[in-house]
Amino acid sequence: MHTEVAPVGGVITAPAPRPRRRGGPLAVLVALVAVATALLLALHGQVPDVYGIGSLVESFLPWSGVLLLVLAGVAALRRSWAAVVAVAFAAGVWAWVCWPLTAPDATGAGDLVVVQHNVSDENTDPLGTAEVLLAAEPDVLTLVEVTPALDAAITAEVSDELPYRAVLGTVGIWSRYPLADVESVDFRPTGVVAQWQRGIRAVVDRPDGVDPVVYAIHAPSVRLVPRGGFTSSTRDRALGLLGDVLADDPRSVVVLGGDLNTTLLDRALAPVLREVTTPAGSFGGTFPAAVPLVRIDHVLARGAEVTGVSALGSTGSDHLPVVADVDLPDG
CATH class of the missing domain: 3.60.10.10 (Endonuclease/exonuclease/phosphatase)
Incomplete structure (x- = not known):
């Protein structure tokens, strides 16, 4: 058993806490997934429609926004500027592709x-x-x-x-x-x-x-x-x-x-x-x-x-x- 002895006239000080690690492999993964999502959004028309995959991807494309929200939360927790920038870029592509899909609600006032x-x-x-x-x-x-x-x-x-x-x-x-x-x-x-x-x-x-x-x-x-x-x-x-x-x-x-x-x-x-x-x-x-x-x-x-x-x-x-x-x- 090791006992730390303080020097004469001195005090024992606790070691300084390590600074919280920023980024790391998880932040890299978030950035990669965000960039991949942005590419899928921008190039969805190029996805081959083999076994109906292209059609299925395009049908659910707006829901990629939910994935981006999750990625944004993880990027913020990891305090990784690279991941935040990647997610922001993907969010911009999502808005460019999907925001035009919004429509006013019907009011019953049409002809x-x-x-x-x-x-x-x-x-x-x-x-x-x-x-x-x-x-x-x-x-x-x-x-x-x-x-x-x-x-x-x-x-x-x-x-x-x-x-x-x-x-x-x-x-x-x-x-x-x-x-x-x-x-x-x-x-x-x-x-x-x-x-x-x-x-x-x-x-x-x-x-x-x-x-x-x-x-x-x-x-x-x-x-x-x-x-x-x-x-x-x-x-x-x-x-x-x-x-x-x-x-x-x-x-x-x-x-x-x-x-x-x-x-x-x-x-x-x-x-x-x-x-x-x-x-x-x-x-x-x-x-x-x-x-x-x-x-x-x-x-x-x-x-x-x-x-x-x-x-x-x-x-x-x-x-x-x-x-x-x-x-x-x-x-």
Whole structure:
């Protein structure tokens, strides 16, 4: 046992505490992850879409902001200027890529208030669903995954406010105003069964001003295939064909409500977005309803402006509805 003896006339002093170490391997890791995140944000379009990975990355890209918040906290705790600068750089890239995805909330003041919803073919609460949809005071509903039972139940609930209806297959439009020129929209990819009916188109005959054509669309889902990863090829081909349909539509004012099964950052949606646009609003997720991480349900327009878009409350579906204000041109 070692005993320290003080010199005569002296005192024992405790050793000075070591200064807290700055930086270190953790700070280096934070800086590297931040730079990698910035590169992914800036170059997401270059990520190969092998097994649907590119599409998946783009769908969840805004959520990289959560990672950057964590990295910022660690960089501050480590008191590493290099890590702080790297995270700040990545945050700037995130803002450049993702901030345009924000959108004003809908106020219900548009010329045409449109509510879009995937009501789910397993919905066990059609009456509650109808109440949520009607609470937004829509002029038009575009609904998908409409079974015959849901069609009957929802129509019975909304008919006083939205007496005009057109349903084909599992998609439908309910309107405050008469519907004309109702047509099926064929964007079925080659090889898909002939019964596939996921699009409808109708002209909304408003009492004054321009009469827009309204689409209700349900794009195919992304699937997880064992040993094959995520597959989005059917959806991607369908969206390409839908872009062609919209390009060929002679109407100058087009409003599209749909579950497009992807976000607005996804390259797969580019053919559609060349024809119709919207404030992105990707931070108001619609799926899954319990924890809405992504917005895959949209209201888009051409020849009109979507001025606000918001997610509504939960229904009996695994999606949340969205409501949009659409300002129509004078006509």
